[in-house]
Amino acid sequence: MSLERIRNSGLHEKVMSAEQACTFIKDGMTVGMSGFTRAGEAKAVPKALAERCKQHPIKINLMTGASLGNDLDKILTDSGSLARRMPFQVDTTLRKAINNGEVMFIDQHLSEMVEQLRSHQLTRPDVAIIEAVAITEEGHIVPTTSVGNSASFAVFADKVIVEINTLHSEKLEGLHDIYIPTYRPTRTPLPLVKVDDRIGSTAIPIPAEKIAGIVFTSTPDSYSTVSDPDSETASIARHLVSFLKEEVAEGRLPNNLGPLQAGIGNIANAVMMGLLDSDFEDLTMYSEVLQDSTFDLIDAGKMKFASGCSVILSERMNSKVFDNIEAYKDKLVLRPQEMSNHPELVRRLGIIAVNTALEFDLYGNVNSTHVCGTKMMNGIGGSGDFARNANMSIFVTKSIAKDGAISSVVPMVSHVDHTEHDVDILVTDQGLADLRGLAPRERAVRVIQNCAHPDYRHQLMDYFERACVRGGHTPHLMEEAFSWHVGLEQNGTMKL
Numbered sequence: 001m002s003l004e005r006i007r008n009s010g011l012h013e014k015v016m017s018a019e020q021a022c023t024f025i026k027d028g029m030t031v032g033m034s035g036f037t038r039a040g041e042a043k044a045v046p047k048a049l050a051e052r053c054k055q056h057p058i059k060i061n062l063m064t065g066a067s068l069g070n071d072l073d074k075i076l077t078d079s080g081s082l083a084r085r086m087p088f089q090v091d092t093t094l095r096k097a098i099n100n101g102e103v104m105f106i107d108q109h110l111s112e113m114v115e116q117l118r119s120h121q122l123t124r125p126d127v128a129i130i131e132a133v134a135i136t137e138e139g140h141i142v143p144t145t146s147v148g149n150s151a152s153f154a155v156f157a158d159k160v161i162v163e164i165n166t167l168h169s170e171k172l173e174g175l176h177d178i179y180i181p182t183y184r185p186t187r188t189p190l191p192l193v194k195v196d197d198r199i200g201s202t203a204i205p206i207p208a209e210k211i212a213g214i215v216f217t218s219t220p221d222s223y224s225t226v227s228d229p230d231s232e233t234a235s236i237a238r239h240l241v242s243f244l245k246e247e248v249a250e251g252r253l254p255n256n257l258g259p260l261q262a263g264i265g266n267i268a269n270a271v272m273m274g275l276l277d278s279d280f281e282d283l284t285m286y287s288e289v290l291q292d293s294t295f296d297l298i299d300a301g302k303m304k305f306a307s308g309c310s311v312i313l314s315e316r317m318n319s320k321v322f323d324n325i326e327a328y329k330d331k332l333v334l335r336p337q338e339m340s341n342h343p344e345l346v347r348r349l350g351i352i353a354v355n356t357a358l359e360f361d362l363y364g365n366v367n368s369t370h371v372c373g374t375k376m377m378n379g380i381g382g383s384g385d386f387a388r389n390a391n392m393s394i395f396v397t398k399s400i401a402k403d404g405a406i407s408s409v410v411p412m413v414s415h416v417d418h419t420e421h422d423v424d425i426l427v428t429d430q431g432l433a434d435l436r437g438l439a440p441r442e443r444a445v446r447v448i449q450n451c452a453h454p455d456y457r458h459q460l461m462d463y464f465e466r467a468c469v470r471g472g473h474t475p476h477l478m479e480e481a482f483s484w485h486v487g488l489e490q491n492g493t494m495k496l
């Protein structure tokens, strides 16, 4: 135990075991937990809670920043303790429980949840469980590798349990910028005008007496599981980089492109890696999750500053970054996800947003979440926060999935996360479709010619031409629009 990490000595008596701490959580309670994209989640208490549920079954409503690491979503789902879960997840077991209707999942824009808590549109957490590197003299909480929704959870909850993770260096202190917007209707503009502005405090300010329990742990974050770029993702990156070069040459973007945002997963990471081989200099990020590619760009001298709300790294990059965190501190800041994804800031800063689609349609509507219109994959995450408000909203995906049985370009998306009005550029391994200033009929031709896989191009053009005969501003054959998805479910392929 490292009591020196609790700098308010009056709180030393609050140290307890994870088993003791989880008794604060009662049946029917709402729990707000730290953790964003498998970084910085509370680890010991949720595990103890799952164990306790075996003897004393309870159901809770669990809110986090985003997905949890260390298989916690699986462990909690298996324990039967999850009644409701929001706002994002990436776990196979939880996904199954959601799709079976056993866990009620609320798939929400990541910037929006605490705003709804603030205005009592959602039930505020009874208990917050926050991972920390230390507690300050004032009783304020210094977060670890993510900020996520931790600050507002701690402010709104009746009781706060702090998990001090001694595996994280105390040198992380100073990395965070905790700013919480004031109440509406008297809120003033958010005072952030540059990606590297610091406008808040370095710790979460709560009254020390709210801390009901302190638990020590030394479990590491899970490592990121992104794979190296393959030929298709490298191709997507090439198309995008050459497009961005043209935009700079035409004077539509500055030489450093403006702040970049990139989503989670293999494709977004590969696209960012593509910038390593480009001529762009002085890049910046104003994003939510910072993956390996961010640090590869910083190390290569291409990126000068990155703002996010969590850091999730591969094993290789994790030790490189966190063993040398002092060297990165002047190039890095972690903010609450409400700030990293805030529509006001995304619009003000002129962000280039790159997110991943499962599928998109002829007219530019994007489905990022629901396989065949019904089965939840992960959630919308922050992609909507950025897509609607970005300077340029870009969606990327491979042109086909599952060995060609699925075309990512379909006549009509089976679920809409991002409407055609929020989507500027579509990119696949086949090419790039710039949809800006195009009417739906013009968009369709460009999407088919530039983005669809050759195996599906003819099929798409045939659908579009027959739809045009029938007419309409956005031509469709309503009785056929989902026939590709029906075909996939019935015959295992979208090929007609």
Ligand SMILES: CC(=O)SCCNC(=O)CCNC(=O)[C@H](O)C(C)(C)COP(=O)(O)OP(=O)(O)OC[C@H]1O[C@@H](n2cnc3c(N)ncnc32)[C@H](O)[C@@H]1OP(=O)(O)O
Pocket: 037, 066, 067, 088, 110, 262, 263, 264, 265, 266, 267, 268, 288, 289, 355, 356, 357, 358, 359, 368, 369, 371, 372, 377, 378, 379, 380, 381, 382, 383, 398, 401, 402, 406, 407, 408
């Ligand atoms: C926390 C955050 O908010 S991060 C910021 C932005 N958030 C988001 O964009 C949230 C939504 N996005 C996502 O969840 C992911 O980016 C995804 C699922 C869309 C893509 O993930 P990636 O890892 O980049 O792509 P990848 O090509 O590996 O696809 C993932 C899986 O989906 C499958 N898939 C892809 N397209 C389809 C499709 N149209 N239908 C069915 N399955 C598909 C792939 O085959 C793959 O399956 P596998 O895991 O069994 O191999």
